[in-house]
Amino acid sequence: MLIETKNLAHVYMPGTPFQVEALQGVSLEIERGEFVGIIGETGSGKSTFVQHLNGLLKPTSGEVLFDGHNIWTKANNMRKHRSRIALLFQFPEHQLFEETVFKDIAFGPRNLGLGGEELEKRVRYGLELMGLDFKLYKDRSPFNLSGGEKRRVAMAGILAMEPEVIILDEPTAGMDPSGRRQLLEQIKRLHSEQNLTVILVTHNMEDVSRLAGRLFVFSGGRLVLEGTPVDVFKSAETIKEIGLELPPLTELLQELKKSGKDISTDLFSVEDVGREILQLYREG
Ligand SMILES: Nc1ncnc2c1ncn2[C@@H]1O[C@H](COP(=O)(O)OP(=O)(O)O)[C@@H](O)[C@H]1O
Ligand SMILES: [Mg+2]
Known part of the structure:
Protein backbone atom coordinates (compact mmCIF):
# COMPACT_ATOMS: atom_id res chain seq x y z
CA MET A 1 0.00 0.00 0.00
CA LEU A 2 1.38 3.40 -0.94
CA ILE A 3 -0.50 5.58 1.54
CA GLU A 4 -2.28 4.45 4.65
CA THR A 5 -3.75 6.29 7.62
CA LYS A 6 -4.63 4.45 10.81
CA ASN A 7 -7.11 5.95 13.21
CA LEU A 8 -5.89 9.44 12.39
CA ALA A 9 -7.05 12.25 14.66
CA HIS A 10 -6.17 15.93 14.76
CA VAL A 11 -7.06 18.51 17.37
CA TYR A 12 -6.29 22.18 16.71
CA MET A 13 -5.40 24.32 19.72
CA PRO A 14 -5.85 21.51 22.25
CA GLY A 15 -6.58 22.47 25.81
CA THR A 16 -7.79 25.97 24.89
CA PRO A 17 -11.36 27.28 24.63
CA PHE A 18 -10.79 27.27 20.85
CA GLN A 19 -10.06 23.54 20.65
CA VAL A 20 -11.33 21.94 17.41
CA GLU A 21 -11.46 18.20 16.78
CA ALA A 22 -10.85 18.49 13.07
CA LEU A 23 -10.28 14.76 12.37
CA GLN A 24 -11.36 11.67 14.23
CA GLY A 25 -10.56 8.00 13.59
CA VAL A 26 -9.77 8.31 9.89
CA SER A 27 -8.41 5.04 8.48
CA LEU A 28 -8.02 4.65 4.75
CA GLU A 29 -5.72 3.27 2.08
CA ILE A 30 -4.61 4.57 -1.29
CA GLU A 31 -2.72 2.45 -3.80
CA ARG A 32 0.01 3.60 -6.14
CA GLY A 33 -1.42 4.88 -9.42
CA GLU A 34 -4.91 5.52 -8.09
CA PHE A 35 -6.90 8.68 -8.75
CA VAL A 36 -8.98 9.32 -5.65
CA GLY A 37 -11.33 12.12 -4.72
CA ILE A 38 -11.81 13.58 -1.25
CA ILE A 39 -15.14 15.29 -0.87
CA GLY A 40 -17.08 16.91 1.93
CA GLU A 41 -18.57 20.26 2.74
CA THR A 42 -16.52 23.20 4.03
CA GLY A 43 -15.07 22.47 7.46
CA SER A 44 -15.38 18.68 7.14
CA GLY A 45 -11.62 18.20 7.58
CA LYS A 46 -10.43 17.69 3.99
CA SER A 47 -7.54 20.17 4.08
CA THR A 48 -6.51 19.04 7.55
CA PHE A 49 -6.46 15.45 6.33
CA VAL A 50 -4.34 16.00 3.22
CA GLN A 51 -1.83 18.11 5.12
CA HIS A 52 -1.15 15.02 7.23
CA LEU A 53 -0.31 12.96 4.15
CA ASN A 54 2.71 15.08 3.26
CA GLY A 55 3.71 15.73 6.83
CA LEU A 56 2.75 19.40 7.11
CA LEU A 57 0.59 18.53 10.10
CA LYS A 58 1.46 15.97 12.75
CA PRO A 59 -1.28 13.63 13.97
CA THR A 60 -2.60 14.26 17.48
CA SER A 61 -3.03 10.49 17.50
CA GLY A 62 -2.94 7.73 14.90
CA GLU A 63 -0.48 7.12 12.10
CA VAL A 64 0.34 8.07 8.54
CA LEU A 65 2.24 5.42 6.59
CA PHE A 66 3.95 5.92 3.24
CA ASP A 67 5.21 2.78 1.50
CA GLY A 68 4.58 0.94 4.76
CA HIS A 69 6.64 3.28 6.96
CA ASN A 70 5.37 5.73 9.56
CA ILE A 71 6.39 9.15 8.22
CA TRP A 72 7.03 10.51 11.73
CA THR A 73 9.85 8.13 12.64
CA LYS A 74 13.30 9.73 13.01
CA ALA A 75 14.60 7.76 10.05
CA ASN A 76 12.24 9.48 7.64
CA ASN A 77 13.65 12.43 5.74
CA MET A 78 10.67 14.80 5.81
CA ARG A 79 11.99 17.16 3.15
CA LYS A 80 12.37 14.27 0.76
CA HIS A 81 8.96 12.96 1.72
CA ARG A 82 7.34 16.29 0.86
CA SER A 83 8.90 16.19 -2.59
CA ARG A 84 7.61 12.66 -3.22
CA ILE A 85 4.09 13.53 -2.15
CA ALA A 86 3.54 17.11 -3.20
CA LEU A 87 0.65 19.25 -2.06
CA LEU A 88 -0.86 22.10 -4.02
CA PHE A 89 -2.66 24.36 -1.58
CA GLN A 90 -5.98 26.03 -2.05
CA PHE A 91 -5.40 29.29 -3.97
CA PRO A 92 -1.77 28.37 -4.71
CA GLU A 93 -1.26 31.60 -6.65
CA HIS A 94 -0.99 33.35 -3.28
CA GLN A 95 2.27 31.52 -2.81
CA LEU A 96 3.98 32.72 -5.97
CA PHE A 97 6.61 35.14 -4.82
CA GLU A 98 9.70 35.13 -7.08
CA GLU A 99 10.26 37.76 -9.73
CA THR A 100 10.18 35.32 -12.64
CA VAL A 101 8.21 32.22 -13.50
CA PHE A 102 11.50 30.31 -13.88
CA LYS A 103 12.63 31.14 -10.35
CA ASP A 104 9.28 30.30 -8.89
CA ILE A 105 9.13 26.87 -10.48
CA ALA A 106 12.80 26.27 -9.64
CA PHE A 107 12.24 26.94 -5.96
CA GLY A 108 11.18 23.39 -5.00
CA PRO A 109 13.78 21.47 -7.04
CA ARG A 110 16.50 23.89 -5.89
CA ASN A 111 15.58 23.05 -2.31
CA LEU A 112 16.15 19.42 -3.22
CA GLY A 113 19.72 20.38 -4.10
CA LEU A 114 19.38 20.60 -7.88
CA GLY A 115 21.09 23.25 -9.99
CA GLY A 116 22.36 24.00 -13.49
CA GLU A 117 21.06 21.99 -16.40
CA GLU A 118 19.13 19.54 -14.27
CA LEU A 119 17.28 22.42 -12.66
CA GLU A 120 16.39 23.93 -16.02
CA LYS A 121 15.24 20.53 -17.22
CA ARG A 122 12.89 20.30 -14.27
CA VAL A 123 11.46 23.77 -14.92
CA ARG A 124 10.87 22.88 -18.59
CA TYR A 125 9.25 19.62 -17.56
CA GLY A 126 6.85 21.35 -15.16
CA LEU A 127 5.87 24.03 -17.67
CA GLU A 128 5.43 21.55 -20.50
CA LEU A 129 3.17 19.32 -18.44
CA MET A 130 0.99 22.34 -17.73
CA GLY A 131 0.90 23.31 -21.40
CA LEU A 132 2.94 26.50 -20.95
CA ASP A 133 5.75 27.30 -23.38
CA PHE A 134 9.14 27.53 -21.65
CA LYS A 135 10.51 30.41 -23.77
CA LEU A 136 7.32 32.42 -23.58
CA TYR A 137 6.88 32.14 -19.86
CA LYS A 138 10.22 31.67 -18.12
CA ASP A 139 11.14 35.35 -17.77
CA ARG A 140 7.69 36.71 -17.09
CA SER A 141 6.66 37.96 -13.68
CA PRO A 142 4.16 35.62 -12.03
CA PHE A 143 2.22 38.68 -10.95
CA ASN A 144 1.40 39.70 -14.51
CA LEU A 145 -0.22 36.41 -15.42
CA SER A 146 -3.94 35.67 -15.65
CA GLY A 147 -5.56 33.79 -12.78
CA GLY A 148 -5.55 30.53 -14.72
CA GLU A 149 -1.91 30.94 -15.76
CA LYS A 150 -0.87 31.66 -12.18
CA ARG A 151 -2.47 28.49 -11.02
CA ARG A 152 -0.77 26.47 -13.76
CA VAL A 153 2.61 27.98 -12.84
CA ALA A 154 2.03 27.04 -9.20
CA MET A 155 1.22 23.52 -10.31
CA ALA A 156 4.28 23.41 -12.59
CA GLY A 157 6.35 24.19 -9.48
CA ILE A 158 4.95 21.10 -7.77
CA LEU A 159 5.48 18.89 -10.81
CA ALA A 160 9.08 20.09 -11.23
CA MET A 161 9.92 18.13 -8.08
CA GLU A 162 8.89 14.97 -9.96
CA PRO A 163 6.62 13.77 -7.18
CA GLU A 164 5.05 10.32 -7.07
CA VAL A 165 1.83 11.65 -5.60
CA ILE A 166 0.15 14.98 -6.15
CA ILE A 167 -2.48 16.28 -3.79
CA LEU A 168 -4.61 19.07 -5.19
CA ASP A 169 -6.69 20.98 -2.65
CA GLU A 170 -9.65 22.55 -4.47
CA PRO A 171 -7.52 23.27 -7.54
CA THR A 172 -10.35 24.82 -9.56
CA ALA A 173 -11.87 27.02 -6.84
CA GLY A 174 -12.78 30.43 -8.22
CA MET A 175 -11.96 29.57 -11.84
CA ASP A 176 -14.32 30.13 -14.76
CA PRO A 177 -15.82 27.03 -16.42
CA SER A 178 -13.41 26.92 -19.35
CA GLY A 179 -10.32 27.37 -17.17
CA ARG A 180 -11.69 24.71 -14.87
CA ARG A 181 -12.28 22.24 -17.68
CA GLN A 182 -8.76 22.82 -19.02
CA LEU A 183 -7.09 22.30 -15.67
CA LEU A 184 -9.06 19.14 -14.96
CA GLU A 185 -8.17 17.81 -18.40
CA GLN A 186 -4.49 18.40 -17.59
CA ILE A 187 -4.81 16.68 -14.23
CA LYS A 188 -6.44 13.72 -15.93
CA ARG A 189 -3.56 13.53 -18.38
CA LEU A 190 -0.97 13.70 -15.58
CA HIS A 191 -2.59 10.67 -14.07
CA SER A 192 -2.82 8.62 -17.24
CA GLU A 193 0.43 9.63 -18.96
CA GLN A 194 2.82 10.34 -16.08
CA ASN A 195 1.62 7.50 -13.87
CA LEU A 196 1.07 9.90 -11.00
CA THR A 197 -1.05 9.00 -8.03
CA VAL A 198 -3.59 11.82 -7.74
CA ILE A 199 -5.56 12.93 -4.69
CA LEU A 200 -8.13 15.54 -5.64
CA VAL A 201 -9.90 17.48 -2.88
CA THR A 202 -13.11 19.15 -3.97
CA HIS A 203 -16.69 19.80 -3.10
CA ASN A 204 -17.64 19.59 -6.77
CA MET A 205 -19.17 16.16 -7.15
CA GLU A 206 -19.45 16.43 -10.90
CA ASP A 207 -15.74 16.98 -11.53
CA VAL A 208 -14.64 14.26 -9.21
CA SER A 209 -17.12 11.64 -10.34
CA ARG A 210 -15.82 11.85 -13.89
CA LEU A 211 -12.17 11.64 -12.89
CA ALA A 212 -11.67 9.63 -9.73
CA GLY A 213 -11.75 5.86 -9.47
CA ARG A 214 -12.61 6.04 -5.78
CA LEU A 215 -14.08 8.64 -3.47
CA PHE A 216 -13.66 9.30 0.24
CA VAL A 217 -16.46 11.36 1.73
CA PHE A 218 -15.76 13.37 4.88
CA SER A 219 -18.23 14.89 7.29
CA GLY A 220 -17.50 16.47 10.66
CA GLY A 221 -13.92 15.22 10.63
CA ARG A 222 -14.89 11.61 9.97
CA LEU A 223 -14.73 9.39 6.92
CA VAL A 224 -18.40 8.55 6.33
CA LEU A 225 -18.44 6.90 2.88
CA GLU A 226 -15.92 5.39 0.52
CA GLY A 227 -16.03 3.52 -2.76
CA THR A 228 -16.36 4.05 -6.49
CA PRO A 229 -18.45 7.08 -7.50
CA VAL A 230 -21.27 4.70 -8.48
CA ASP A 231 -21.24 3.05 -5.06
CA VAL A 232 -20.98 6.31 -3.16
CA PHE A 233 -23.80 7.97 -5.10
CA LYS A 234 -26.08 5.05 -4.25
CA SER A 235 -26.05 6.48 -0.72
CA ALA A 236 -27.97 9.51 -1.94
CA GLU A 237 -29.67 9.99 1.44
CA THR A 238 -26.40 10.17 3.36
CA ILE A 239 -24.90 12.50 0.77
CA LYS A 240 -27.78 14.93 1.21
CA GLU A 241 -27.78 14.62 4.99
CA ILE A 242 -24.18 15.76 5.17
CA GLY A 243 -24.83 18.81 3.03
CA LEU A 244 -23.58 17.64 -0.36
CA GLU A 245 -25.43 17.35 -3.63
CA LEU A 246 -25.34 14.55 -6.14
N1 LIG B 1 -5.25 26.33 11.57
C1 LIG B 1 -6.40 26.04 12.17
N2 LIG B 1 -6.62 26.37 13.46
C2 LIG B 1 -7.77 26.07 14.10
N3 LIG B 1 -8.80 25.44 13.52
C3 LIG B 1 -8.67 25.08 12.22
C4 LIG B 1 -7.47 25.37 11.49
N4 LIG B 1 -7.62 24.90 10.22
C5 LIG B 1 -8.84 24.35 10.18
N5 LIG B 1 -9.49 24.46 11.37
C6 LIG B 1 -10.83 23.93 11.70
O1 LIG B 1 -10.82 22.52 11.51
C7 LIG B 1 -12.01 22.07 10.89
C8 LIG B 1 -11.66 21.39 9.56
O2 LIG B 1 -11.16 22.37 8.67
P1 LIG B 1 -10.55 22.05 7.24
O3 LIG B 1 -9.65 20.87 7.37
O4 LIG B 1 -9.98 23.30 6.71
O5 LIG B 1 -11.85 21.60 6.42
P2 LIG B 1 -12.16 21.65 4.84
O6 LIG B 1 -10.86 21.66 4.11
O7 LIG B 1 -12.97 20.40 4.60
O8 LIG B 1 -12.97 22.87 4.60
C9 LIG B 1 -12.88 23.29 10.76
O9 LIG B 1 -13.73 23.34 11.86
C10 LIG B 1 -11.91 24.44 10.76
O10 LIG B 1 -12.50 25.62 11.26
MG1 LIG C 1 -10.16 23.04 2.69
Missing part, protein backbone atom coordinates in the same frame (compact mmCIF):
# COMPACT_ATOMS: atom_id res chain seq x y z
CA PRO A 247 -24.13 15.52 -9.60
CA PRO A 248 -27.27 16.71 -11.45
CA LEU A 249 -26.94 13.99 -14.09
CA THR A 250 -26.77 11.27 -11.43
CA GLU A 251 -29.79 12.76 -9.70
CA LEU A 252 -31.72 12.83 -12.98
CA LEU A 253 -30.91 9.17 -13.68
CA GLN A 254 -31.84 8.16 -10.12
CA GLU A 255 -35.18 10.02 -10.39
CA LEU A 256 -35.98 8.32 -13.70
CA LYS A 257 -35.15 4.95 -12.19
CA LYS A 258 -37.32 5.64 -9.15
CA SER A 259 -40.24 6.45 -11.42
CA GLY A 260 -39.94 2.94 -12.84
CA LYS A 261 -37.86 3.55 -15.96
CA ASP A 262 -35.39 0.87 -16.99
CA ILE A 263 -32.28 3.01 -16.96
CA SER A 264 -28.65 2.74 -15.88
CA THR A 265 -27.63 5.13 -13.06
CA ASP A 266 -23.86 4.72 -13.35
CA LEU A 267 -23.18 7.15 -16.21
CA PHE A 268 -21.37 10.46 -15.68
CA SER A 269 -20.76 12.16 -19.01
CA VAL A 270 -23.41 14.28 -20.70
CA GLU A 271 -22.92 12.19 -23.86
CA ASP A 272 -23.56 8.85 -22.13
CA VAL A 273 -26.56 10.14 -20.22
CA GLY A 274 -27.94 11.76 -23.38
CA ARG A 275 -27.64 8.48 -25.26
CA GLU A 276 -29.34 6.54 -22.47
CA ILE A 277 -32.26 8.95 -22.29
CA LEU A 278 -32.56 9.08 -26.08
CA GLN A 279 -32.85 5.31 -26.16
CA LEU A 280 -35.47 5.38 -23.42
CA TYR A 281 -37.39 7.99 -25.38
CA ARG A 282 -37.24 5.97 -28.62
CA GLU A 283 -38.46 2.85 -26.83
CA GLY A 284 -41.42 4.95 -25.68
Whole structure:
Protein backbone atom coordinates (compact mmCIF):
# COMPACT_ATOMS: atom_id res chain seq x y z
CA MET A 1 0.00 0.00 0.00
CA LEU A 2 1.38 3.40 -0.94
CA ILE A 3 -0.50 5.58 1.54
CA GLU A 4 -2.28 4.45 4.65
CA THR A 5 -3.75 6.29 7.62
CA LYS A 6 -4.63 4.45 10.81
CA ASN A 7 -7.11 5.95 13.21
CA LEU A 8 -5.89 9.44 12.39
CA ALA A 9 -7.05 12.25 14.66
CA HIS A 10 -6.17 15.93 14.76
CA VAL A 11 -7.06 18.51 17.37
CA TYR A 12 -6.29 22.18 16.71
CA MET A 13 -5.40 24.32 19.72
CA PRO A 14 -5.85 21.51 22.25
CA GLY A 15 -6.58 22.47 25.81
CA THR A 16 -7.79 25.97 24.89
CA PRO A 17 -11.36 27.28 24.63
CA PHE A 18 -10.79 27.27 20.85
CA GLN A 19 -10.06 23.54 20.65
CA VAL A 20 -11.33 21.94 17.41
CA GLU A 21 -11.46 18.20 16.78
CA ALA A 22 -10.85 18.49 13.07
CA LEU A 23 -10.28 14.76 12.37
CA GLN A 24 -11.36 11.67 14.23
CA GLY A 25 -10.56 8.00 13.59
CA VAL A 26 -9.77 8.31 9.89
CA SER A 27 -8.41 5.04 8.48
CA LEU A 28 -8.02 4.65 4.75
CA GLU A 29 -5.72 3.27 2.08
CA ILE A 30 -4.61 4.57 -1.29
CA GLU A 31 -2.72 2.45 -3.80
CA ARG A 32 0.01 3.60 -6.14
CA GLY A 33 -1.42 4.88 -9.42
CA GLU A 34 -4.91 5.52 -8.09
CA PHE A 35 -6.90 8.68 -8.75
CA VAL A 36 -8.98 9.32 -5.65
CA GLY A 37 -11.33 12.12 -4.72
CA ILE A 38 -11.81 13.58 -1.25
CA ILE A 39 -15.14 15.29 -0.87
CA GLY A 40 -17.08 16.91 1.93
CA GLU A 41 -18.57 20.26 2.74
CA THR A 42 -16.52 23.20 4.03
CA GLY A 43 -15.07 22.47 7.46
CA SER A 44 -15.38 18.68 7.14
CA GLY A 45 -11.62 18.20 7.58
CA LYS A 46 -10.43 17.69 3.99
CA SER A 47 -7.54 20.17 4.08
CA THR A 48 -6.51 19.04 7.55
CA PHE A 49 -6.46 15.45 6.33
CA VAL A 50 -4.34 16.00 3.22
CA GLN A 51 -1.83 18.11 5.12
CA HIS A 52 -1.15 15.02 7.23
CA LEU A 53 -0.31 12.96 4.15
CA ASN A 54 2.71 15.08 3.26
CA GLY A 55 3.71 15.73 6.83
CA LEU A 56 2.75 19.40 7.11
CA LEU A 57 0.59 18.53 10.10
CA LYS A 58 1.46 15.97 12.75
CA PRO A 59 -1.28 13.63 13.97
CA THR A 60 -2.60 14.26 17.48
CA SER A 61 -3.03 10.49 17.50
CA GLY A 62 -2.94 7.73 14.90
CA GLU A 63 -0.48 7.12 12.10
CA VAL A 64 0.34 8.07 8.54
CA LEU A 65 2.24 5.42 6.59
CA PHE A 66 3.95 5.92 3.24
CA ASP A 67 5.21 2.78 1.50
CA GLY A 68 4.58 0.94 4.76
CA HIS A 69 6.64 3.28 6.96
CA ASN A 70 5.37 5.73 9.56
CA ILE A 71 6.39 9.15 8.22
CA TRP A 72 7.03 10.51 11.73
CA THR A 73 9.85 8.13 12.64
CA LYS A 74 13.30 9.73 13.01
CA ALA A 75 14.60 7.76 10.05
CA ASN A 76 12.24 9.48 7.64
CA ASN A 77 13.65 12.43 5.74
CA MET A 78 10.67 14.80 5.81
CA ARG A 79 11.99 17.16 3.15
CA LYS A 80 12.37 14.27 0.76
CA HIS A 81 8.96 12.96 1.72
CA ARG A 82 7.34 16.29 0.86
CA SER A 83 8.90 16.19 -2.59
CA ARG A 84 7.61 12.66 -3.22
CA ILE A 85 4.09 13.53 -2.15
CA ALA A 86 3.54 17.11 -3.20
CA LEU A 87 0.65 19.25 -2.06
CA LEU A 88 -0.86 22.10 -4.02
CA PHE A 89 -2.66 24.36 -1.58
CA GLN A 90 -5.98 26.03 -2.05
CA PHE A 91 -5.40 29.29 -3.97
CA PRO A 92 -1.77 28.37 -4.71
CA GLU A 93 -1.26 31.60 -6.65
CA HIS A 94 -0.99 33.35 -3.28
CA GLN A 95 2.27 31.52 -2.81
CA LEU A 96 3.98 32.72 -5.97
CA PHE A 97 6.61 35.14 -4.82
CA GLU A 98 9.70 35.13 -7.08
CA GLU A 99 10.26 37.76 -9.73
CA THR A 100 10.18 35.32 -12.64
CA VAL A 101 8.21 32.22 -13.50
CA PHE A 102 11.50 30.31 -13.88
CA LYS A 103 12.63 31.14 -10.35
CA ASP A 104 9.28 30.30 -8.89
CA ILE A 105 9.13 26.87 -10.48
CA ALA A 106 12.80 26.27 -9.64
CA PHE A 107 12.24 26.94 -5.96
CA GLY A 108 11.18 23.39 -5.00
CA PRO A 109 13.78 21.47 -7.04
CA ARG A 110 16.50 23.89 -5.89
CA ASN A 111 15.58 23.05 -2.31
CA LEU A 112 16.15 19.42 -3.22
CA GLY A 113 19.72 20.38 -4.10
CA LEU A 114 19.38 20.60 -7.88
CA GLY A 115 21.09 23.25 -9.99
CA GLY A 116 22.36 24.00 -13.49
CA GLU A 117 21.06 21.99 -16.40
CA GLU A 118 19.13 19.54 -14.27
CA LEU A 119 17.28 22.42 -12.66
CA GLU A 120 16.39 23.93 -16.02
CA LYS A 121 15.24 20.53 -17.22
CA ARG A 122 12.89 20.30 -14.27
CA VAL A 123 11.46 23.77 -14.92
CA ARG A 124 10.87 22.88 -18.59
CA TYR A 125 9.25 19.62 -17.56
CA GLY A 126 6.85 21.35 -15.16
CA LEU A 127 5.87 24.03 -17.67
CA GLU A 128 5.43 21.55 -20.50
CA LEU A 129 3.17 19.32 -18.44
CA MET A 130 0.99 22.34 -17.73
CA GLY A 131 0.90 23.31 -21.40
CA LEU A 132 2.94 26.50 -20.95
CA ASP A 133 5.75 27.30 -23.38
CA PHE A 134 9.14 27.53 -21.65
CA LYS A 135 10.51 30.41 -23.77
CA LEU A 136 7.32 32.42 -23.58
CA TYR A 137 6.88 32.14 -19.86
CA LYS A 138 10.22 31.67 -18.12
CA ASP A 139 11.14 35.35 -17.77
CA ARG A 140 7.69 36.71 -17.09
CA SER A 141 6.66 37.96 -13.68
CA PRO A 142 4.16 35.62 -12.03
CA PHE A 143 2.22 38.68 -10.95
CA ASN A 144 1.40 39.70 -14.51
CA LEU A 145 -0.22 36.41 -15.42
CA SER A 146 -3.94 35.67 -15.65
CA GLY A 147 -5.56 33.79 -12.78
CA GLY A 148 -5.55 30.53 -14.72
CA GLU A 149 -1.91 30.94 -15.76
CA LYS A 150 -0.87 31.66 -12.18
CA ARG A 151 -2.47 28.49 -11.02
CA ARG A 152 -0.77 26.47 -13.76
CA VAL A 153 2.61 27.98 -12.84
CA ALA A 154 2.03 27.04 -9.20
CA MET A 155 1.22 23.52 -10.31
CA ALA A 156 4.28 23.41 -12.59
CA GLY A 157 6.35 24.19 -9.48
CA ILE A 158 4.95 21.10 -7.77
CA LEU A 159 5.48 18.89 -10.81
CA ALA A 160 9.08 20.09 -11.23
CA MET A 161 9.92 18.13 -8.08
CA GLU A 162 8.89 14.97 -9.96
CA PRO A 163 6.62 13.77 -7.18
CA GLU A 164 5.05 10.32 -7.07
CA VAL A 165 1.83 11.65 -5.60
CA ILE A 166 0.15 14.98 -6.15
CA ILE A 167 -2.48 16.28 -3.79
CA LEU A 168 -4.61 19.07 -5.19
CA ASP A 169 -6.69 20.98 -2.65
CA GLU A 170 -9.65 22.55 -4.47
CA PRO A 171 -7.52 23.27 -7.54
CA THR A 172 -10.35 24.82 -9.56
CA ALA A 173 -11.87 27.02 -6.84
CA GLY A 174 -12.78 30.43 -8.22
CA MET A 175 -11.96 29.57 -11.84
CA ASP A 176 -14.32 30.13 -14.76
CA PRO A 177 -15.82 27.03 -16.42
CA SER A 178 -13.41 26.92 -19.35
CA GLY A 179 -10.32 27.37 -17.17
CA ARG A 180 -11.69 24.71 -14.87
CA ARG A 181 -12.28 22.24 -17.68
CA GLN A 182 -8.76 22.82 -19.02
CA LEU A 183 -7.09 22.30 -15.67
CA LEU A 184 -9.06 19.14 -14.96
CA GLU A 185 -8.17 17.81 -18.40
CA GLN A 186 -4.49 18.40 -17.59
CA ILE A 187 -4.81 16.68 -14.23
CA LYS A 188 -6.44 13.72 -15.93
CA ARG A 189 -3.56 13.53 -18.38
CA LEU A 190 -0.97 13.70 -15.58
CA HIS A 191 -2.59 10.67 -14.07
CA SER A 192 -2.82 8.62 -17.24
CA GLU A 193 0.43 9.63 -18.96
CA GLN A 194 2.82 10.34 -16.08
CA ASN A 195 1.62 7.50 -13.87
CA LEU A 196 1.07 9.90 -11.00
CA THR A 197 -1.05 9.00 -8.03
CA VAL A 198 -3.59 11.82 -7.74
CA ILE A 199 -5.56 12.93 -4.69
CA LEU A 200 -8.13 15.54 -5.64
CA VAL A 201 -9.90 17.48 -2.88
CA THR A 202 -13.11 19.15 -3.97
CA HIS A 203 -16.69 19.80 -3.10
CA ASN A 204 -17.64 19.59 -6.77
CA MET A 205 -19.17 16.16 -7.15
CA GLU A 206 -19.45 16.43 -10.90
CA ASP A 207 -15.74 16.98 -11.53
CA VAL A 208 -14.64 14.26 -9.21
CA SER A 209 -17.12 11.64 -10.34
CA ARG A 210 -15.82 11.85 -13.89
CA LEU A 211 -12.17 11.64 -12.89
CA ALA A 212 -11.67 9.63 -9.73
CA GLY A 213 -11.75 5.86 -9.47
CA ARG A 214 -12.61 6.04 -5.78
CA LEU A 215 -14.08 8.64 -3.47
CA PHE A 216 -13.66 9.30 0.24
CA VAL A 217 -16.46 11.36 1.73
CA PHE A 218 -15.76 13.37 4.88
CA SER A 219 -18.23 14.89 7.29
CA GLY A 220 -17.50 16.47 10.66
CA GLY A 221 -13.92 15.22 10.63
CA ARG A 222 -14.89 11.61 9.97
CA LEU A 223 -14.73 9.39 6.92
CA VAL A 224 -18.40 8.55 6.33
CA LEU A 225 -18.44 6.90 2.88
CA GLU A 226 -15.92 5.39 0.52
CA GLY A 227 -16.03 3.52 -2.76
CA THR A 228 -16.36 4.05 -6.49
CA PRO A 229 -18.45 7.08 -7.50
CA VAL A 230 -21.27 4.70 -8.48
CA ASP A 231 -21.24 3.05 -5.06
CA VAL A 232 -20.98 6.31 -3.16
CA PHE A 233 -23.80 7.97 -5.10
CA LYS A 234 -26.08 5.05 -4.25
CA SER A 235 -26.05 6.48 -0.72
CA ALA A 236 -27.97 9.51 -1.94
CA GLU A 237 -29.67 9.99 1.44
CA THR A 238 -26.40 10.17 3.36
CA ILE A 239 -24.90 12.50 0.77
CA LYS A 240 -27.78 14.93 1.21
CA GLU A 241 -27.78 14.62 4.99
CA ILE A 242 -24.18 15.76 5.17
CA GLY A 243 -24.83 18.81 3.03
CA LEU A 244 -23.58 17.64 -0.36
CA GLU A 245 -25.43 17.35 -3.63
CA LEU A 246 -25.34 14.55 -6.14
CA PRO A 247 -24.13 15.52 -9.60
CA PRO A 248 -27.27 16.71 -11.45
CA LEU A 249 -26.94 13.99 -14.09
CA THR A 250 -26.77 11.27 -11.43
CA GLU A 251 -29.79 12.76 -9.70
CA LEU A 252 -31.72 12.83 -12.98
CA LEU A 253 -30.91 9.17 -13.68
CA GLN A 254 -31.84 8.16 -10.12
CA GLU A 255 -35.18 10.02 -10.39
CA LEU A 256 -35.98 8.32 -13.70
CA LYS A 257 -35.15 4.95 -12.19
CA LYS A 258 -37.32 5.64 -9.15
CA SER A 259 -40.24 6.45 -11.42
CA GLY A 260 -39.94 2.94 -12.84
CA LYS A 261 -37.86 3.55 -15.96
CA ASP A 262 -35.39 0.87 -16.99
CA ILE A 263 -32.28 3.01 -16.96
CA SER A 264 -28.65 2.74 -15.88
CA THR A 265 -27.63 5.13 -13.06
CA ASP A 266 -23.86 4.72 -13.35
CA LEU A 267 -23.18 7.15 -16.21
CA PHE A 268 -21.37 10.46 -15.68
CA SER A 269 -20.76 12.16 -19.01
CA VAL A 270 -23.41 14.28 -20.70
CA GLU A 271 -22.92 12.19 -23.86
CA ASP A 272 -23.56 8.85 -22.13
CA VAL A 273 -26.56 10.14 -20.22
CA GLY A 274 -27.94 11.76 -23.38
CA ARG A 275 -27.64 8.48 -25.26
CA GLU A 276 -29.34 6.54 -22.47
CA ILE A 277 -32.26 8.95 -22.29
CA LEU A 278 -32.56 9.08 -26.08
CA GLN A 279 -32.85 5.31 -26.16
CA LEU A 280 -35.47 5.38 -23.42
CA TYR A 281 -37.39 7.99 -25.38
CA ARG A 282 -37.24 5.97 -28.62
CA GLU A 283 -38.46 2.85 -26.83
CA GLY A 284 -41.42 4.95 -25.68
N1 LIG B 1 -5.25 26.33 11.57
C1 LIG B 1 -6.40 26.04 12.17
N2 LIG B 1 -6.62 26.37 13.46
C2 LIG B 1 -7.77 26.07 14.10
N3 LIG B 1 -8.80 25.44 13.52
C3 LIG B 1 -8.67 25.08 12.22
C4 LIG B 1 -7.47 25.37 11.49
N4 LIG B 1 -7.62 24.90 10.22
C5 LIG B 1 -8.84 24.35 10.18
N5 LIG B 1 -9.49 24.46 11.37
C6 LIG B 1 -10.83 23.93 11.70
O1 LIG B 1 -10.82 22.52 11.51
C7 LIG B 1 -12.01 22.07 10.89
C8 LIG B 1 -11.66 21.39 9.56
O2 LIG B 1 -11.16 22.37 8.67
P1 LIG B 1 -10.55 22.05 7.24
O3 LIG B 1 -9.65 20.87 7.37
O4 LIG B 1 -9.98 23.30 6.71
O5 LIG B 1 -11.85 21.60 6.42
P2 LIG B 1 -12.16 21.65 4.84
O6 LIG B 1 -10.86 21.66 4.11
O7 LIG B 1 -12.97 20.40 4.60
O8 LIG B 1 -12.97 22.87 4.60
C9 LIG B 1 -12.88 23.29 10.76
O9 LIG B 1 -13.73 23.34 11.86
C10 LIG B 1 -11.91 24.44 10.76
O10 LIG B 1 -12.50 25.62 11.26
MG1 LIG C 1 -10.16 23.04 2.69
